[in-house]
Amino acid sequence: xxxxxxxKQRGRNERSxxxxxxxxxxxxNKTEIGYFNKFNRIQKNFRVHFSSGNSTDSMGIVEDxxxxxxxxxxHAGDLAFAVFDADxxxxxxxxxxxxxxxADKQEIKVILSNPCFEVWFVLHFEDGRAPYDSSxxxxxxxxxxxxxYEKSRDMFEVLQGNMEKAISRAEQLRRYHExxxxxxxxxxxxxxxxxxxxxxLCGAG
Numbered sequence: 116x117x118x119x120x121x122x123k124q125r126g127r128n129e130r131s132x133x134x135x136x137x138x139x140x141x142x143x144n145k146t147e148i149g150y151f152n153k154f155n156r157i158q159k160n161f162r163v164h165f166s167s168g169n170s171t172d173s174m175g176i177v178e179d180x181x182x183x184x185x186x187x188x189x190h191a192g193d194l195a196f197a198v199f200d201a202d203x204x205x206x207x208x209x210x211x212x213x214x215x216x217x218a219d220k221q222e223i224k225v226i227l228s229n230p231c232f233e234v235w236f237v238l239h240f241e242d243g244r245a246p247y248d249s250s251x252x253x254x255x256x257x258x259x260x261x262x263x264y265e266k267s268r269d270m271f272e273v274l275q276g277n278m279e280k281a282i283s284r285a286e287q288l289r290r291y292h293e294x295x296x297x298x299x300x301x302x303x304x305x306x307x308x309x310x311x312x313x314x315x316l317c318g319a320g
Contacts, residue, residue, distance in 0.1 A: 133159075135193040136316070139166040139180040145267045147198050147232055153271035154316040161194075161316065173199045173207070173214035180223055194224065196312055201229035202250060204301045212301075227300070228307040233257050235309035236270060238284040239277035244291055246304040253305070278313065285310035 140147040148165055155163050164187060168179025176197050184195055197218050201211055211227075218225050228234050231250040237243045240260040247253050258264050261273060274281070285307055292303045300306075 133162045135164055135187055135189065136161045137164050137166060137180060137184055137187060137189075137193070137195040138198055138312075139168070139170075139176045139183070139196070140198045141176060141200065142169050142171040144232075146270070149267070149269055150271055151198075151312075151316070153269075154313075158316055158318070160318060163316070173197070173211050174217065177214055177218045177221065177223055181221060194315075195222070196224045196226050198226040198232070198309075198312075199228075200231040200250065201227055201301070203230050203248075203304065208301055224311075226308045226312050228309060229301075229304050232307070232309065234305045234307045235281065235285070236261075236264075236274060237305075238281040238288070238307070238310075239274045242284055242287070243305060244288060278317070282310045282314060 138147070138151055143165075151163055152165075154161075164183070166176070166179040166183035168175065168182065170176050170179050176199055180195050180197055184193075187193070189195070197214070199211075199214075201207075204211060215225050215227070230247050231253050233250070233253045234243065234247075237253060237257050237260075243256070247256075254264070261268075261270075264270075288306060289303075292298070292306065297303050
């Protein structure tokens with residue numbers, strides 16, 4: 116059994132050698148948390164933490180991150196990310212834009228996917244530029260490659276071998292929207308920023 120004093124010392128050592136990456140997701144989403152948590156096994160410069168709130172709306176996620184950041188006592192170099200879905204913007208469009216603006220003022224980086232996070236998973240298998248009319252359609256596309264996919268599925272091992280391809284495809288997807296004058300974020304379908312966070316966690320950006 117590890118003594119409390121030893122646990123505290125280990126925590127201090129971790130803080131002295133690693134920076135924190137704090138991630139907030141929608142309602143403790145098992146998909147995102149399970150996926151990003153696996154990077155703790157390969158990341159030597161950062162330690163991934165998750166905000167403890169249960170917010171399912173974009174503004175609430177940003178607030179959860181603010182509270183968690185204060186508890187973790189962020190230092191210079193620590194980073195915070197809000198990960199949420201646009202769901203084709205729809206009725207939540209105005210709130211999503213407000214959350215993006217608010218997060219920027221709080222120095223919290225937004226990782227947005229439209230319609231949903233699984234766009235990132237699909238990019239491990241194909242370019243995936245055709246627009247989706249719902250998040251369910253993204254799941255259907257993903258199941259063409261991972262038939263037994265479900266929200267609690269551990270996807271890290273399944274996807275790890277194609278990670279570099281997915282990063283490249285996500286970057287190409289952004290350029291595709293730019294080349295087609297789809298500059299307005301709400302009109303970019305599909306899109307995802309997950310690659311930006313993954314590159315950081317892999318030490319590549």
